[in-house]
């Protein structure tokens with residue numbers, strides 16, 4: 001460790017400088033750590049923005065009847081909430097983590113294409129600025145759901161849809177460029193000795209995620225481009241009146257959409273695979289099976305899209321194929337859960353905050369996996385489809401799955417990033433508060449769905465009243481817990497007990513073993529030794 | 532002189548840069564293929 005520190009002092013004479021001063025540092029930066037920080041802050045801001053729309057949704061659903069907002073505005077809220085959370089909160093958080101961690105984990109000085117990296121980030125505030133501005137337009141924001149099915153998004157769409165299309169194009173360019181950068185970094189910038197099968201699983205899962213992104217983001221871009229030409233340039237891709245097919249839109253959307261949900265969970269698997277071994281003080285069980293399971297999940301994710309369309313009308317052979325293919329994915333997913341549990345088996349476990357979030361992930365993501373399995377069974381999905389059961393499913397996998405892994409990653413790596421320990425008591429309060437609230441919020445939605453309450457509606461019949469009220473109370477509590485998280489984040493950045501270089505007794509990996517906390521602005525300008 | 536030394540650094544050699552660009556172009560081709568294929572699919576009767 002000391003050799004690393006002296007090495008940096010020796011280099012200080014020439015081009016190894018610290019960050020520029022002032023606002024321009026952030027506008028012009030090409031440093032992977034700065035850009036990682038920018039992504040993470042953007043993601044947090046979007047989490048709070050998307051979260052405030054969720055609060056409006058839960059407020060309206062607190063009681064049956066229409067109390068607070070117009071039905072049309074309610075639809076705008078569900079649409080924008082979904083879009084902002086998927087594209088603004090979850091995806092940029094993982095890209096931010098990749099920026100911070102991938103170069104440090106593979107012993108590279110920075111990303112392969114640092115200027116492209118700057119561009120990838122700075123497209124996003126404009127994309128979300130444009131998307132958010134639609135709320136203030138005369139036609140209102142898009143109200144057709146985050147899945148923007150035609151013809152709601154074409155023939156019957158508000159004028160603001162064109163802004164939505166442009167925003168999606170910008171996000172797509174950002175994601176594609178970001179992914180190519182990550183692929184080039186991982187394939188071409190590893191320190192000598194860092195073979196593929198020595199890479200930390202977070203790097204592996206991101207490599208595979210980046211391939212999913214470059215395959216499906218152009219499909220999304222194609223879908224919105226066809227919407228655009230249908231709306232303005234006389235084509236009829238999705239218009240039955242002109243010989244097109246609105247159901248085709250759903251196929252194309254879900255060919256993007258299902259891999260997209262794995263884009264939001266594979267990096268989470270990488271994070272959990274880093275945290276569990278540290279706090280169990282045992283190496284990860286089944287490293288290579290984890291790599292192969294991730295690759296299998298990624299390949300299978302391209303072959304199951306129509307499980308979102310069981311009720312649309314498909315030949316029985318199609319229903320059966322998509323049902324069995326969907327159920328097949330639970331095998332590699334089960335391998336992962338098995339490996340995490342086996343890693344903990346007979347380990348000397350301790351339960352610091354990152355470990356609590358990781359354990360919460362394993363338990364609650366698995367609940368979401370099981371409800372997914374139920375939805376994958378075609379005959380019963382005819383009952384569950386478009387009910388709150390689906391809402392419960394995807395919030396278990398996305399909130400207690402993806403978001404929990406992001407929060408776990410924050411607590412696990414923030415001492416490395418800032419050199420400050422977070423406050424352990426506050427971290428634990430944040431975990432238990434969130435975990436109780438999130439289950440009060442989403443568990444009753446299973447019952448609502450099974451009882452037949454449809455999703456995306458501002459009003460409901462009286463028999464759903466109790467569970468909705470309970471769910472809303474959980475929602476408000478969960479929202480408040482994340483404002484508390486904002487306080488913890490700021491407090492940790494400002495100061496706190498000094499973190500050691502290793503941070504955690506059981507931590508492994510180049511970022512913990514070869515770099516001080518915090519790492520210098522330019523780390524690994526010379527390749528580190530890899531065991 | 533310092534610049535030359537830098538050129539020979541492990542991460543910044545000319546050969547490595549060339550490989551980076553080859554990776555970028557190969558993957559942009561994948562992106563373009565999927566983009567175009569989406570329209571062919573959307574046009575399918």
Ligand code: HEM
Nearest residue numbers: 261264265307308369372373375376385386390394397398
């Ligand atoms: C563990 C295996 C999984 C299976 C078998 C599964 C299965 C399904 C099925 C069949 C549906 C469609 C339900 C319907 O509309 O009737 C669905 C919806 C959904 N799933 Fe999953 N899922 C799984 C994991 C995940 C994961 C990991 C994520 C994200 C991290 C996810 C996110 C979603 C979302 C967002 C929807 C709703 C899309 C919408 O209509 O708005 N799922 N899932």
Ligand SMILES: [Cu+2]
Nearest residue numbers: 258261307308
């Ligand atoms: Cu799916």
